[in-house]
Amino acid sequence: MGAAYGMIVPMAMHIDIVPNRKSPPAILLRQSYREGKKVIKRTLANLSSLPMDQVMAIRRILKGEQLAPAEEIFQVVRSRHHGHVHAVLETMKQLGFQKLLNSRSSRERDLVVAMVASRILAPHSKLATTRWWHDTSLPGLLGVGDASEDDLYGAMDWLLERQGPIEKKLAARHLDNDSVMLYDLTSSYFEGKTCPLAARGHNRDGKRGKLQVNYGLLADRRGCPVAVQVFEGNTGDTKTLLPQLYKVKEQFGIERLVLVGDRGMISQKQIDVLKKEEGVEWVTALRTETLRKMIEDRSIRPELFDERNLFEFMHPDYPGERMIACRNPFLARKREYKRQDLIEATIRELEKVQGMAGRGRLKGRDKIGVRVGKVINKYKVGKHFDLDISDGEFSFSVNEERVATEAAMDGIYVVRTSVPETTMDAPEAVRTYKGLSQVEQAFRTMKGVDLLVRPIHHRIEDRVRAHIFLCMLAYYVHWHMLQAWRPILFADDDLDLKVGRDPVAPVQPSPSAKRKASRKKLDDDTTVHSFRTLLHSLSTIVQNECCSPGASEDTPTFQVTTTPTLEQQRALDLLQSIAV
Numbered sequence: 093m094g095a096a097y098g099m100i101v102p103m104a105m106h107i108d109i110v111p112n113r114k115s116p117p118a119i120l121l122r123q124s125y126r127e128g129k130k131v132i133k134r135t136l137a138n139l140s141s142l143p144m145d146q147v148m149a150i151r152r153i154l155k156g157e158q159l160a161p162a163e164e165i166f167q168v169v170r171s172r173h174h175g176h177v178h179a180v181l182e183t184m185k186q187l188g189f190q191k192l193l194n195s196r197s198s199r200e201r202d203l204v205v206a207m208v209a210s211r212i213l214a215p216h217s218k219l220a221t222t223r224w225w226h227d228t229s230l231p232g233l234l235g236v237g238d239a240s241e242d243d244l245y246g247a248m249d250w251l252l253e254r255q256g257p258i259e260k261k262l263a264a265r266h267l268d269n270d271s272v273m274l275y276d277l278t279s280s281y282f283e284g285k286t287c288p289l290a291a292r293g294h295n296r297d298g299k300r301g302k303l304q305v306n307y308g309l310l311a312d313r314r315g316c317p318v319a320v321q322v323f324e325g326n327t328g329d330t331k332t333l334l335p336q337l338y339k340v341k342e343q344f345g346i347e348r349l350v351l352v353g354d355r356g357m358i359s360q361k362q363i364d365v366l367k368k369e370e371g372v373e374w375v376t377a378l379r380t381e382t383l384r385k386m387i388e389d390r391s392i393r394p395e396l397f398d399e400r401n402l403f404e405f406m407h408p409d410y411p412g413e414r415m416i417a418c419r420n421p422f423l424a425r426k427r428e429y430k431r432q433d434l435i436e437a438t439i440r441e442l443e444k445v446q447g448m449a450g451r452g453r454l455k456g457r458d459k460i461g462v463r464v465g466k467v468i469n470k471y472k473v474g475k476h477f478d479l480d481i482s483d484g485e486f487s488f489s490v491n492e493e494r495v496a497t498e499a500a501m502d503g504i505y506v507v508r509t510s511v512p513e514t515t516m517d518a519p520e521a522v523r524t525y526k527g528l529s530q531v532e533q534a535f536r537t538m539k540g541v542d543l544l545v546r547p548i549h550h551r552i553e554d555r556v557r558a559h560i561f562l563c564m565l566a567y568y569v570h571w572h573m574l575q576a577w578r579p580i581l582f583a584d585d586d587l588d589l590k591v592g593r594d595p596v597a598p599v600q601p602s603p604s605a606k607r608k609a610s611r612k613k614l615d616d617d618t619t620v621h622s623f624r625t626l627l628h629s630l631s632t633i634v635q636n637e638c639c640s641p642g643a644s645e646d647t648p649t650f651q652v653t654t655t656p657t658l659e660q661q662r663a664l665d666l667l668q669s670i671a672v
Contacts, residue, residue: 413509476495
């Protein structure tokens with residue numbers, strides 16, 4: 093017994109993971125043995141340099157498990173991008189998007205959901221969409237894998253028939269009596285000339301010679317889209333306003349509202365009509381020529397801005413209305429520099445024309461005038477020049493008085509509203525007018541790389557209307573995703589700071605937004621994304637279709653989905669906070 097008591101009895105080897113307070117854990121291969129009544133550990137190797145998956149494999153072997161190569165257990169038949177699809181469909185689920193389209197399930201509804209999701213993930217033509225989405229899990233999840241281009245066109249026709257009820261549901265969600273409603277108009281160009289809606293009009297896309305279609309977007313005060321209406325490409329801004337008003341009052345049942353539009357949208361003619369509409373208030377701004385007159389007649393005195401950047405006044409020409417004059421020093425300096433650059437560029441070009449006339453290379457009053465006109469039209473500052481053109485001579489000078497008159501207006505704008513001060517004070521009225529930038533952001537997203545509403549290839553009028561409505565619905569989903577992901581995007585997530593900021597001063601990012609922009613990292617050192625790069629990151633979560641090695645073609649397969657990283661899981665978790 094005594095001899096046995098002193099024997100050394102070896103035990104199994106094992107992996108110990110020893111935590112370090114400020115360093116990665118130490119990973120040790122150890123063997124335990126019994127010496128008498130004591131159990132003693134002996135370190136055989138330090139495995140800290142090995143990847144964790146190899147360490148866990150060694151641990152399983154030491155426990156007696158039989159490991160085999162993955163390819164001997166199953167093989168991957170096909171992989172489909174899934175994470176970004178899951179993110180969009182999860183957002184739609186949170187929004188009740190399918191019931192928004194129609195309360196009853198149908199083939200057309202599934203196709204519209206698929207088209208809206210595709211428009212967010214990778215906007216293509218309808219034909220290209222039916223080819224692109226087979227590399228993702230989207231058609232399998234929605235059961236539309238057999239859809240053709242004609243099927244998508246049929247679903248668009250179905251969607252257009254549902255536009256009225258869908259917009260009515262959106263209005264019920266996001267608008268109520270006394271709501272502030274933002275409205276603006278834009279255009280997109282066609283590739284083709286046969287659509288009845290296509291016409292030449294005020295070009296906003298910089299595409300000369302292209303026909304276009306106009307469409308107006310109605311949104312709540314946050315910029316969340318509610319309705320869209322399509323007009324012929326030569327329709328003026330002001331002619332589109334009243335149809336939107338009647339839609340809100342008659343179709344949506346809103347009895348009291350505040351309508352916000354820019355100075356080109358809500359003209360005096362429209363205001364005269366709005367004044368007769370019971371329950372309708374409005375916010376807009378004065379046109380430049382009216383502002384100039386007010387400065388000239390001293391209704392607005394620039395010296396009043398020496399100690400403040402905003403003041404309210406009344407004007408006899410606008411009874412019952414409030415005028416809120418604002419001056420943005422940053423905008424004033426920007427306009428001053430731009431005007432001076434344009435004047436100097438015009439002088440250089442006019443000096444060339446003057447030299448050509450002096451050397452006899454350009455003769456005749458008409459020919460000189462045509463050449464001068466091209467220069468003046470190029471830089472748009474001809475009003476600041478005095479020109480003297482004769483048959484053989486040309487001279488010019490800068491009219492400093494007119495330059496000074498315009499300079500007095502730099503950075504000044506006047507918000508004009510019928511809303512009583514008891515309902516909306518002056519700073520809030522300015523913030524409300526500036527809220528139109530949210531609609532402009534919607535247009536940039538719809539027309540830019542995110543949703544690609546343009547160029548429009550459809551030839552049939554109703555298809556154009558359906559296409560634009562489809563893009564608006566895609567922006568509706570995109571908008572809610574962007575709000576949920578603000579904490580991890582290059583976006584300012586301190587919205588409370590925006591609400592109370594100076595309404596006239598240039599917008600300044602919050603401290604958290606500045607940190608994200610400078611470090612390109614969040615406070616926990618994870619990556620900051622744009623909306624598009626975050627979707628791309630999520631697309632690396634794939635849905636693997638697997639089967640047993642050597643299985644016959646009719647053997648059922650099974651799916652294995654990539655485990656999200658911590659950053660990806662956070663993005664998916666944030667979508668759970670979406671509420672309507």
